[in-house]
Amino acid sequence: MLNTHLRLGQGDHPVIALHGWFGHARGWGPMTQHLDTHRFSYAFMDCRGYGGMKGAGGPYTIEQIARDALALADFLGWRRFSLIGHSMGGLAVQQVLALAPERVRALAAITPVPATGVPFDDAGWAFFSSAARDPAARRGILDLTTGNRLSPVWLDAMVHSSEQHAEVEAFEAYLTAWAKTDILDQLPERRPPTLVVAGEHDPALGAETCKATWLRHYPEATLEVMANAGHYPMDETPLALTVAVERFLAERG
Secondary structure, eight states, X not given: OOOOEEEEOOOSEEEEEEOOXXXXXXXXXXXXXXXXXXXXXXXXXXOTTBGGGTTSOOOOSHHHHHHHHHHHHHHHTOSSEEEEEETHHXXXXXXXXXXXXXXXXXXXXXXXXXXXXXXXXXXXXXXXXXXXXXXXXXXXXXHHHTTSOSOHHHHHHHHHXXXXXXXXXXXXXXXXXXXXXXXXXXXXXXXXXXXXEEETTOSSSSHHHHHHTHHHHSTTOEEEEETTOOSOHHHHSHHHHHHHHHHHHHHHO
């Protein structure tokens, strides 16, 4: 079963984009309006249980996301491609790399979960776990991870989008998947050019966390701190994010 996806562009540099916990294939915000569709060909994929994959069934794991991405690449005829991953998708693109290192040209990881997952204390786990069935908790997580600085209209719209485009069962299962999956030992010794984008106002997966994880796991990676952004730069600073990602892929991918 092929995962639903959004295709944009006709360029000769193929890119697969994997969304985060609150996202879906068509949930990348204004970023998609600024893509260079002449240089790149994009496929924004729905993870199982999200978007057009609602009702398709699991498993809802990081490995399955990666295997679905590889199947999509095969369907599109893309032997080698670059990957963009946001948050949970940042872990998933690394799983793709672990499964098929020879196929990955470059990685662009946006406010990404590291290869070792994300540790939680008991209170944090209880809070995040409640989000699957509690819209107020989803709103609180969005507000927290963007630095308590964004419009209530945006927060409400994001909560509504996540409820509309993600099954509760999948949303619940993916929390365990991205928080408690450790694939560091699976990564190949030779790693591709990697861009890590951290949001200035992201308290969880910001610059210091990326330095302590991603830049240790990928010593030659480039870290870019996105000013005036928290965990969702595709909504907060879409043009700056698009320029940073496409410049990197064009130069190193």
